[in-house]
Amino acid sequence: xxxxxxxxxxxxxxxxxxxxxxxxxxxxxxxxxxxxxxxxxxxxxxxxxxxxxxxxxxxxxxxxxxxxxxxxxxxxxxxxxxxxxxxxxxxxxxxxxxxxxxxxxxxxxxxxxxxxxxxxxxxxxxxxxxxxxxxxxxxxxxxxxxxxxxxxxxxxxxxxxxxxxxxxxxxxxxxxxxxxxxxxxxxxxxxxxxxxxxxxxxxxxxxxxxxxxxxxxxxxxxxxxxxxxxxxxxxxxxxxxxxxxxxxxxxxxxxxxxxxxx
Amino acid sequence: xxxxxxxxxxxxxxxxxxxxxxxxxxxxxxxxxxxxxxxxxxxxxxxxxxxxxxxxxxxxxxxxxxxxxxxxxxxxxxxxxxxxxxxxxxxxxxxxxxxxxxxxxxxxxxxxxxxxxxxxxxxxxxxxxxxxxxxxxxxxxxxxxxxxxxxxxxxxxxxxxxxxxxxxxxxxxxxxxxxxxxxxxxxxxxxxxxxxxxxxxxxxxxxxxxxxxxxxxxxxxxxxxxxxxxxxxxxxxxxxxxxxxxxxxxxxxxxxxxxxxxxxxxxxxxxxxxxx
Numbered sequence: 001x002x003x004x005x006x007x008x009x010x011x012x013x014x015x016x017x018x019x020x021x022x023x024x025x026x027x028x029x030x031x032x033x034x035x036x037x038x039x040x041x042x043x044x045x046x047x048x049x050x051x052x053x054x055x056x057x058x059x060x061x062x063x064x065x066x067x068x069x070x071x072x073x074x075x076x077x078x079x080x081x082x083x084x085x086x087x088x089x090x091x092x093x094x095x096x097x098x099x100x101x102x103x104x105x106x107x108x109x110x111x112x113x114x115x116x117x118x119x120x121x122x123x124x125x126x127x128x129x130x131x132x133x134x135x136x137x138x139x140x141x142x143x144x145x146x147x148x149x150x151x152x153x154x155x156x157x158x159x160x161x162x163x164x165x166x167x168x169x170x171x172x173x174x175x176x177x178x179x180x181x182x183x184x185x186x187x188x189x190x191x192x193x194x195x196x197x198x199x200x201x202x203x204x205x206x207x208x209x210x211x212x213x214x215x216x217x218x219x220x221x222x223x224x225x226x227x228x229x230x231x232x233x234x235x236x237x238x239x240x241x242x243x244x245x246x247x248x249x250x251x252x253x254x255x256x257x258x259x260x261x262x
Numbered sequence: 263x264x265x266x267x268x269x270x271x272x273x274x275x276x277x278x279x280x281x282x283x284x285x286x287x288x289x290x291x292x293x294x295x296x297x298x299x300x301x302x303x304x305x306x307x308x309x310x311x312x313x314x315x316x317x318x319x320x321x322x323x324x325x326x327x328x329x330x331x332x333x334x335x336x337x338x339x340x341x342x343x344x345x346x347x348x349x350x351x352x353x354x355x356x357x358x359x360x361x362x363x364x365x366x367x368x369x370x371x372x373x374x375x376x377x378x379x380x381x382x383x384x385x386x387x388x389x390x391x392x393x394x395x396x397x398x399x400x401x402x403x404x405x406x407x408x409x410x411x412x413x414x415x416x417x418x419x420x421x422x423x424x425x426x427x428x429x430x431x432x433x434x435x436x437x438x439x440x441x442x443x444x445x446x447x448x449x450x451x452x453x454x455x456x457x458x459x460x461x462x463x464x465x466x467x468x469x470x471x472x473x474x475x476x477x478x479x480x481x482x483x484x485x486x487x488x489x490x491x492x493x494x495x496x497x498x499x500x501x502x503x504x505x506x507x508x509x510x511x512x513x514x515x516x517x518x519x520x521x522x523x524x525x526x527x528x529x530x531x532x533x534x535x536x537x538x
Contacts, residue, residue: 108430130388131429140429171389171398171428172366 006063007055010087010253011048011079013040013071016107019250020047022055023258030054031247040071048077064257068249082256084249085113085124091252092216093119094262095242100212103202103231103239104249105221107135110202112209119260125209131170133201135220138227140170141194144177145187149220156191156226163193168201191226199230206235216240218248263321263519264313267511268306269342270294270329273365273393273478275302276508277309279320284352284513288313291504294329302329317529322515326507328366337525340514342507343371343382349510350474351377353500358470360506361460361489361497363479365393370464383466389428391459393478396485399452402432403445414453414484417446423455431455449484457488474498476506 005025012019018036022029032050036043044067052059065079068087085104092102093115104111110133114122127133131140142152163185165173177190215237221227222245232239242248255262264287269276271294279288290309295301310317317323317335325336326345333339350357351373360371367386374380389395400407421443425431431452438448456479461469473493479485480503490497500506518524 108433128430129425130427136429167387169388169428171394 004061006258007057007061008254008257009048009051009062009065010250010255010257011044011065011067011069011075012084012087012247012250012253013044013067013069013075014106015070017246018043018047018069018071019247020051021247021250021254022051022057023251023254023262024055026262028251029057031244031250033246036071040074041076044071044075045077066253066257068253080257082253085111086121087249087252087256088218089113089115089121089252090119090255090260091248091250092218092242094252094255095248096214096216096240098214099216099240101206101209101215103206103215103217103221104219105135105198105202105217105227106219107139110134110205110221112202112206112211114209114212123209125205127201127205130201132168132173132197133205134198137170137173137198138191138194138224140174141177141190144174144181145190147187147191152191153223153225153227155188156195156224157229159186159188159192161189162196163189165193165197168197173197192230195224195226195230196234198227199234202231203234211235211237213237214240216242216248218242218245220246222246263516264315264319265512265515265519266306266309266320266323267345267508267513267515268302268323268325268333268336269327269345269505269507269511270302270325270333271327271364271507272367274504275305275327275329276505277306278505278508278512279309279313279315280509280512280516282516284516286509287315289502289505289508306335322519322525323529324511324515324518326511334530337515337527337529338518339526340511343369343379345507345510345514346476347371347373347377347379347510348513349506349508350476350500352509352513353506354472354474354498357472357474357498359464359467359473361464361473361475361479362477363391363393363456363460363475363485364477365397368392368460368463368477368479370460370467372467372470381467383463385463390426390431391456391463395428395431395456396452396479396482398428398432399435402435403439403448405445405449408481410449410453411481411483411485413446414449414482415487417444417450419447420450420454421447423448423451426455426459450488453482453484453488457485457492461489461492469493471495472498474500476500476503478504
């Protein structure tokens, strides 16, 4: 009998998108991401099948699956459930062993955790009270500016004269944006202003956590270069970003399925 | 001797002109306008027209509200806190607490027995607990802002809205609708939420009878009912809840003239522009 290689999967069932990552002995075999579309069950099954078929691995060869995220309970297959923050922390630890803090900026929530040298959650905070610290703020402003979410980061980086909002409330900033556009403000300057406002809110949240470097930024926010720069400026530290910032929790889930290592 | 008060709010501009007997000669409410804030000036012109007077005939003009600076024809600028307190003293002398729910802020003002401002609290940092919150959600629900009160009163119960943030509450409301909650239950839930937030803020002042509610929020019977449930007694509502600040401004102007206090600066009517 030869030893078959072992495979582990992590599935992150989020409210907006569902992600799966498949890992082998020492590498990422495949990843998949799709819109949740209101049916966590089917979407979770599909992403798992997706990574297995991409990697050419049969379902019965999986040695372990960990699911996480808001809809983790609705997956149709047998899997261990772990909180998203534990998965995020483990994912960051496996990608960047020097990471001690992770900031996850999602569509609705911003979460921050301290990472122990073993990749466990040492402390944890979440902002769910105010849209200013979340990706929602950007979505609202991008809609007014008619800028797609992918364009936000590159545009913001072009700004030479970021708009200073007189308010830190996303709702008031929305009407201020309309006035600023009427006054002739440029889209890049408005976006850079939004990035600054968000970053200052995130920095306020992190102050309570007493951050330690290295800091990793994950979630949709990690894909936005303008936001990454603003957060890095506001915190005064360099911010690391995974290659696929939205997949880091699913990746961490796979690492946890493997016993907390990669 | 006529005196004018102009209260330039974030949403509405209010002008009141009174004579030396404190009788109202004209009272006009109009939009401040988002991009065309010169509409505030039209409200002033309208009030002057209705009173049959001219700018020159006005013995004193006091400007108040968020847009009170840069009103070139005003003789003095006074904060809306002082003006509201003065206006309310004229309408309801027994009031000790004013809850003002405006378009972009909400405040609580405590008045002492002599009618002076003893303390105040204010939220202008966040749309929660302001008229803006109601406006945004009304639009999401497809309910006219003016109908929110009646819709709320028609509810048999209310759906708890747990998000204070307007942006998140908008999302929550959509989810509750999808789950089958009725619009009246949701509107009643929103009123419950705003009333809770505003009353909690005003509690820092120590709530004492009588309480008056002013501003656009006072026009919403559903919100008033929710506030009354929180404070535990009936609150007073002025006959015209929008104009208490402008009335107070006009009355303060009368007081200045009576005490021989002169204008801060010369009036300028040429090329009048606001917010420049």
